Amino acid sequence: MVYWRQIRGISDPIAIRQFDGVYKPDDEGFNLPENLFTELINFGPDEYPAISTRPGYTVVGTFGTGVLGFGAWEDQELHAIFNDGSWRRLNNDGTWTSLATGLSTSAEWSFCNFQGNLTEINLIGANGTDPIKRYNGTIVQDLANAPAGGNYVTTQANRLYCAVANIIKFSALRKPSDWTTVNDAGEVVHETPDGETINGLKAGNGNVTTFKPSSTYELYGKGPTSYALEKIAADIGVTGNKAVAVYDDVLHYTSTDGLYHYAGGLRSKKEFSIPIQNYIYGMNQAQKSKCVSGSDEKYLYFGIPYGAGATQNNRIIQYDHGHQTWYTWDNIAVTQMIKVGEYLYLGDASGRVLRVGGTTDNGSAITATAITKPFTAKSISRKQQWFKLWVVASIPSGSSLSVYVSGAASGENWTLAKIMAADTNIQYREILIPTNSISAANAVRLKLVATGPVTIHEITRQLRELPMRR
DSSP, X not given: OOOOOOOTTBOOOEEEOOOOOBOOOSSSOTTSOTTOEEEEXXXXXXXXXXEEEOOOEEEEEEOTTOEEEEEEETTTEEEEXXXXXXXXXXXXXXXXXXXXXXXXXXXXXXXXXXXXXXXXOEEEEEOSSSOOEEEXXXXXXXXXXXXXXXXXXXXXXXXXXXXXXXXXXXXBTTBTTOOOOTTTSEEEEOOOTTOXXXXXXXXXXXXXXXXXXXXXXXXXXXXXXXXXXXXXXXXXXXXXXXXXXXXXXXXXEXXXXXXXXXXXXXXXXXGGGGGGXXXXXXXXXXXXXXXXXXXXXXXXXXXXOBSTTOSSOOEEEEEETTTTEEEEEESOOEEEEEEETTEEEEEETTSEEEEXXXXXXXXXXXXXXXXXXXXXXXXXXXXXXXXXXXXXXXXXXXXXXXXXXXXXXXXXOOEEEEEEEOOTTOOEXXXXXXXXXXXXXXXXXXXXXXXXSOEEEEEEEEEEEOOOOO
């Protein structure tokens, strides 16, 4: 009797079921862990450890051709400033109320909530050009006696703070309309050898942090008798005030050379953002002042102008703090971010206000792309025969998943291997993909392109390692 001989070198199936986001490598990515993607666009962590199509958005209003500021009154009303010079409030029924007109059509706004000796909590807004404003729940009016040219308004320990050029102004304790009383209100001069002007002021870590394009300082103390302005970093600044987001009382912000976090006292750090450092290196530095940051209290978001020709923020970088994983979104020219109530809102360069949520981008299907690292045998120089490849995904009715393969470690020479569209009521599908186009390759990559809501649960491959040859 003749027996079949077992084919040597066939591995057990290699399954990946935990995906840890994107890592943009300096090389092709050979040395990355297998559960990282070298490109991940419009997939997110909502189904972690799986990846799923990011949430969509609904357009809830459009005014002018750009959004210059977002504020939240008592975390229940969204207020937006548009470049038509209007200040508007989004009502619970989805309509908008115009609260002020004739404002600057180019200056961007900052906001904070403050009460002190006012009758009710007020939303305080500043843009460095118009008089500082306050909204009391009914009307918008000038904040009496506020410093002319005040910008980057923030609040800490029952005082208001703002910047005028290189001077930090602070109000009297609990008195937002008193900026002059000796030994209560006053100012701190913030000059640096480089001559740069303050471009950011944020409360967090129990103090007020002041930024310039190339440096970071912290204002310690609670009043004029105890204030001390201390240098945190002479070589790390911020791209602009709106590029700073506060999350768990820690400041996260975009600088020229990276994404940083500052927890107070010690030098700001960017080690957490190493996986996406090459996106920051790829920013159009001429447009870096447009960078914006925000949080929905679960994830952090950083909008950047990615690519030499980018004139607006065209890439949103998402950080899942709980799992320490990174993801990216594209095709949203975001200018402002804020969480109000249960929703994250984005303002864009077209004057639209977007409410994040749902499965489409205002009715248009979302396309999401994931590109794996190059999969190799135990030695990169050893060729491999792929016997089987599976992708396990949730593909609801109306969505589809296209799977491409490439026998090259880089480049765009993709071969479409399979298109899978779900049938009605079928949620899970195991996809067996032909592997003829990648036979005897040293490195194999996959590109998964989802149209509509799709969740990727598993990628499994089985291969044979061929003998090493001279």
